[in-house]
Amino acid sequence: MKLKLLIPLVAVTALLGLLLLGLGLNSRDLPSPLVGQPAPAFTLESLEDPETILTEQDFIGEVALVNVWATWCSTCRQEKPLLMELARGGIPIHAFNYRDERDAALRYLEMTESPYRTIAYDPAGDAGIDWGVYATPETYVLDAEGVIRYKRIGPLTRQLLLDEVLPLIEKLRAEKLRAENLSAEPSRRTS
Amino acid sequence: MSRWMAGLLMLLALALSPGIALATAIGEPLAFDSEAQRQQYETLTRELRCTVCQSETIHESNAELAADMRRRVYQMTRDGMSAEAIVDFMVARYGDYVRYRPPLQANTALLWASPFLLFGGGLLVWWQVMRRRSRLDDEPEFTDQERAALERLRRGD
Numbered sequence: 001m002k003l004k005l006l007i008p009l010v011a012v013t014a015l016l017g018l019l020l021l022g023l024g025l026n027s028r029d030l031p032s033p034l035v036g037q038p039a040p041a042f043t044l045e046s047l048e049d050p051e052t053i054l055t056e057q058d059f060i061g062e063v064a065l066v067n068v069w070a071t072w073c074s075t076c077r078q079e080k081p082l083l084m085e086l087a088r089g090g091i092p093i094h095a096f097n098y099r100d101e102r103d104a105a106l107r108y109l110e111m112t113e114s115p116y117r118t119i120a121y122d123p124a125g126d127a128g129i130d131w132g133v134y135a136t137p138e139t140y141v142l143d144a145e146g147v148i149r150y151k152r153i154g155p156l157t158r159q160l161l162l163d164e165v166l167p168l169i170e171k172l173r174a175e176k177l178r179a180e181n182l183s184a185e186p187s188r189r190t191s
Numbered sequence: 192m193s194r195w196m197a198g199l200l201m202l203l204a205l206a207l208s209p210g211i212a213l214a215t216a217i218g219e220p221l222a223f224d225s226e227a228q229r230q231q232y233e234t235l236t237r238e239l240r241c242t243v244c245q246s247e248t249i250h251e252s253n254a255e256l257a258a259d260m261r262r263r264v265y266q267m268t269r270d271g272m273s274a275e276a277i278v279d280f281m282v283a284r285y286g287d288y289v290r291y292r293p294p295l296q297a298n299t300a301l302l303w304a305s306p307f308l309l310f311g312g313g314l315l316v317w318w319q320v321m322r323r324r325s326r327l328d329d330e331p332e333f334t335d336q337e338r339a340a341l342e343r344l345r346r347g348d
Contacts, residue, residue, distance in 0.1 A: 030242070030285075030286055030288050031286060032286065033282070033283060033284070033285070033286045034284065040284075099255060124214070124259070125214075125255070125256070125259040128256075128259065129259055129260065129263050129284060130284065131284070132284035132285050132286075133256075134242050134243050134256065134285075135243050135256065
């Protein structure tokens with residue numbers, strides 16, 4: 001009889017536990033199916049020069065970040081100093097200027113320093129859909145082969161960089177070096 | 192003069208081409224080649240989730256991303272793509288979460304099974320309660336001994 005009385009207590013505790021667990025989850029932290037996939041193709045004008053056409057190939061070659069930003073996105077503004085630090089530290093950052101106006105974006109970059117190496121202008125969010133962009137800011141890590149290895153929806157933080165992004169970049173760079181050494185060795189042997 | 196004409200033609204082409212439209216507003220009248228295409232568009236926009244405003248379909252969401260997704264669904268429908276191909280396209284970019292009707296697969300099995308599990312649990316509880324009740328009914332209210340005692344009391348022994 002006493003055991004039966006415990007059943008509702010256990011059930012309610014279990015439900016509360018589940019709800020508490022749910023509180024800690026961020027519904028925006030969705031797994032991206034693009035992680036592990038090659039960078040999606042796109043063809044867009046360069047932000048600085050409408051005559052220059054950029055494709056995904058312009059983002060590929062080195063271990064790099066791809067940042068999605070817009071001038072109307074205040075979180076992007078807060079994130080920019082961190083990106084500046086990364087750029088100064090020698091990490092190439094490519095970008096999509098997402099659903100923005102060219103003039104506004106150019107003025108914004110003139111006023112402050114630009115952390116970006118290449119900026120593709122995506123006023124209609126075309127590449128945005130192909131890259132699975134939810135909302136700005138978003139940041140991808142590409143390896144040297146152009147495969148997406150990480151995706152962050154929302155702003156980067158220092159903690160996130162230290163815990164996840166920078167170690168990943170280290171690892172990917174080491175992988176790239178190893179791959180280069182491997183491909184260099186057989187040629188040395190034959191020569 | 193010819194430049195002016197070319198410009199005018201370009202403008203006309205822009206206005207006529209649905210692909211150039213930046214985003215598709217809610218309820219924007221759209222032209223389709225067939226009624227089947229319209230049906231497909233109307234169904235799909237009600238089955239795809241707007242991933243920024245997560246409790247809305249792209250049919251009803253005001254978010255810019257939803258407008259972009261509506262436009263993409265419209266373009267792909269006009270291009271003659273099947274509903275499955277369009278859903279697969281969105282799933283490849285936004286994950287299974289983009290579907291409002293989750294597919295039956297290993298990681299959604301519990302979700303699909305949950306109504307039946309709950310129903311089964313309810314049946315079990317109902318059965319237990321009924322069994323206990325019928326057992327109570329069967330039992331005599333007083334034992335013979337008690338009845339005799341009552342009879343004695345009534346007589347005032």
